[in-house]
Amino acid sequence: NAGVTQTPKFQVLKTGQSMTLQCAQDMNHNSMYWYRQDPGMGLRLIYYSASEGTTDKGEVPNGYNVSRLNKREFSLRLESAAPSQTSVYFCASSEGGAGLYEQYFGPGTRLTVT
Amino acid sequence: AQKVTQAQTEISVVEKEDVTLDCVYETRDTTYYLFWYKQPPSGELVFLIRRNSFDEQNEISGRYSWNFQKSTSSFNFTITASQVVDSAVYFCASCFDDYKLSFGAGTTVTVRA
Numbered sequence: 734n735a736g737v738t739q740t741p742k743f744q745v746l747k748t749g750q751s752m753t754l755q756c757a758q759d760m761n762h763n764s765m766y767w768y769r770q771d772p773g774m775g776l777r778l779i780y781y782s783a784s785e786g787t788t789d790k791g792e793v794p795n796g797y798n799v800s801r802l803n804k805r806e807f808s809l810r811l812e813s814a815a816p817s818q819t820s821v822y823f824c825a826s827s828e829g830g831a832g833l834y835e836q837y838f839g840p841g842t843r844l845t846v847t
Numbered sequence: 848a849q850k851v852t853q854a855q856t857e858i859s860v861v862e863k864e865d866v867t868l869d870c871v872y873e874t875r876d877t878t879y880y881l882f883w884y885k886q887p888p889s890g891e892l893v894f895l896i897r898r899n900s901f902d903e904q905n906e907i908s909g910r911y912s913w914n915f916q917k918s919t920s921s922f923n924f925t926i927t928a929s930q931v932v933d934s935a936v937y938f939c940a941s942c943f944d945d946y947k948l949s950f951g952a953g954t955t956v957t958v959r960a
Contacts, residue, residue, distance in 0.1 A: 840889075
């Protein structure tokens with residue numbers, strides 16, 4: 734069991750470039766999440782997918798889009814990267830709702846936008 | 848809206864000392880969930896504990912213990928006889944609807960040998 738995997742691990746973008754962060758889980762979980770972690774701010778929820786076929790905004794969705802490709806995969810897209818999006822991005826999954834089930838996190842993607 | 852505050856930014860202790868991490872939450876809900884996660888230097892977040900608002904029983908797991916007090920809206924975490932491997936960032940979090948976790952800013956714990 735790989736758990737939650739994320740690609741790439743590191744990425745450097747120029748302002749205005751686009752990219753997609755990939756996330757996959759092999760635990761047959763229903764719910765998946767994208768967070769960003771910035772120094773001194775903890776993790777903030779960008780988007781989540783409660784179940785296959787649904788996505789919803791979290792706390793900081795502006796500048797991002799997501800796709801729940803199937804039950805295993807949940808991607809995060811930056812259409813036009815900005816320096817403010819420099820951060821560490823974490824994908825997570827859980828069997829069901831965040832209150833009732835623990836979330837399992839991937840190793841993170843460190844993104845720098847210059 | 849729910850909010851989680853971890854007032855301690857950094858704590859440094861010598862091995863074998865006890866360390867307590869504070870977590871204070873704000874909510875108007877009667878049903879909510881509280882969590883602690885650990886983020887070691889490797890970067891991945893590791894789940895430690897989940898507690899619902901109806902269960903105020905304290906919990907002990909090895910050298911870890913948690914004190915949940917609704918009267919003071921606190922969910923504090925104590926590491927007893929700390930070890931160097933306990934060095935990490937610890938996050939307190941709350942769930943204010945079924946799918947949204949709200950994290951505190953984290954407390955960095957450094958345990959010196």
